Amino acid sequence: MRILHTSDWHLGRSFHREDLLGHQGAFVDHLLEVVDTERVDVVLVSGDVYDRALPHVDAVHLADEAFARLAASRARVVVTSGNHDSAQRLGFGSRLIDAAGVFIRTSAASVGTPVLLEDDHGPVAVHGLPYLDPRSLVEPWQLPARSHQAVMDAAMSRVRADLAGRSARTRSVVMAHAFVAGAEPSDSERDISVGGVSRVATSSFDGIDYVALGHLHGQHTLTGSIRYSGSPLAYSFSEADHQKGSWLVDLDAPGLARAEHVPAPVPRRLARITGEIETLLTDPRLAVHEDAWVQATLTDRVRPLHAMDRLRARFPHTLVLSFQPVGGDRATTPAARTAGRSDHEVTLDFVSALRGAPATPAESALLRDAVDACCEDTDLDVLVGEA
Structure with a gap:
């Protein structure tokens, strides 16, 4: 049988x-x-x-x-x-x-x-x-x-x-x-x-x-x-x-x-790739994964901007993106010094510590708007020493 x-x-x-x-x-x-x-x-x-x-x-x-x-x-x-x-x-x-x-x-x-x-x-x-x-x-x-x-x-x-x-x-x-x-x-x-x-x-x-x-x-x-x-x-x-x-x-x-x-037939292969984003985008050895479903792990010390869009330009079926920076794990929540500082300055320090690079001017403006929206009176966002 x-x-x-x-x-x-x-x-x-x-x-x-x-x-x-x-x-x-x-x-x-x-x-x-x-x-x-x-x-x-x-x-x-x-x-x-x-x-x-x-x-x-x-x-x-x-x-x-x-x-x-x-x-x-x-x-x-x-x-x-x-x-x-x-x-x-x-x-x-x-x-x-x-x-x-x-x-x-x-x-x-x-x-x-x-x-x-x-x-x-x-x-x-x-x-x-x-x-x-x-x-x-x-x-x-x-x-x-x-x-x-x-x-x-x-x-x-x-x-x-x-x-x-x-x-x-x-x-x-x-x-x-x-x-x-x-x-x-x-x-x-x-x-x-x-x-x-x-x-x-x-x-x-x-x-x-x-x-x-x-x-x-x-x-x-x-x-x-x-x-x-x-x-x-x-x-x-x-x-x-x-x-x-x-x-x-x-x-x-x-x-x-x-x-x-x-x-069984394999309709689309799976690939897990790891490295800095420029390497992933240019390494010719990775061409075999361009039609695969991709899980990408970026090791850049500074988190790249628009990483998913850039990866999908080469690997259009990228589904999962994670970050493991070389030299330490930046995924932990950083502690910010708050005494004598405005809320906006604290959020800028938070972004810089978490990402490893300062916020752009556009991001800084967006963070200021967010801080202001959280305050009942935007005039309260002043240095503690000036209150």
């Missing part, structure tokens, strides 16, 4: 206010091509189909199109909900949709009941575990602790009880949306820790032929049979070095035979 493991589509998400829906649609096209060319039997989507519990209507339309196209393909589909999804909304109509070969599992009540598939070697039991919130299950499942480890152990005990009653020829696949130890998160994942504890041990999945994980946005191989596919697109600049894609997994009669990473 050939499996395509993907997760964390986050349909409807933007990237620093850039709309990604077209790029997400291109990934769906790519997914269907892989299903066809690689003769995939089942597609696994391990949670976070949407980016929010109330997704935008365009994101819902894209999900509807994706699942309809997959249902019409040669593959069957198993989908689970993640911590970003609304389990009730994603799971609506799931019993009807099952008949189309798209199996959506969003309820804790379904844990332990697999989607049963068949190939030439016999049955494959796919246990789709939705995101399981320990806070909501600690009482109904009588958990010994309110932790992700406790709720995963309880879920896997149900999975193992089901497998124990099946033929020895039955191979097992588990889908889980969790933070499993041995992998590192990126900046774009939502924190799911409970009481400061979020990790689940890899030993929770001992004995399972393949574990298709979701939640972390980078691809990770924790063991030969336990893997994260990661998200199909980068959702933060911390993912600039990620290779996005899916896992193509083959099961033979004994179990896992191989897993191969299938890269």
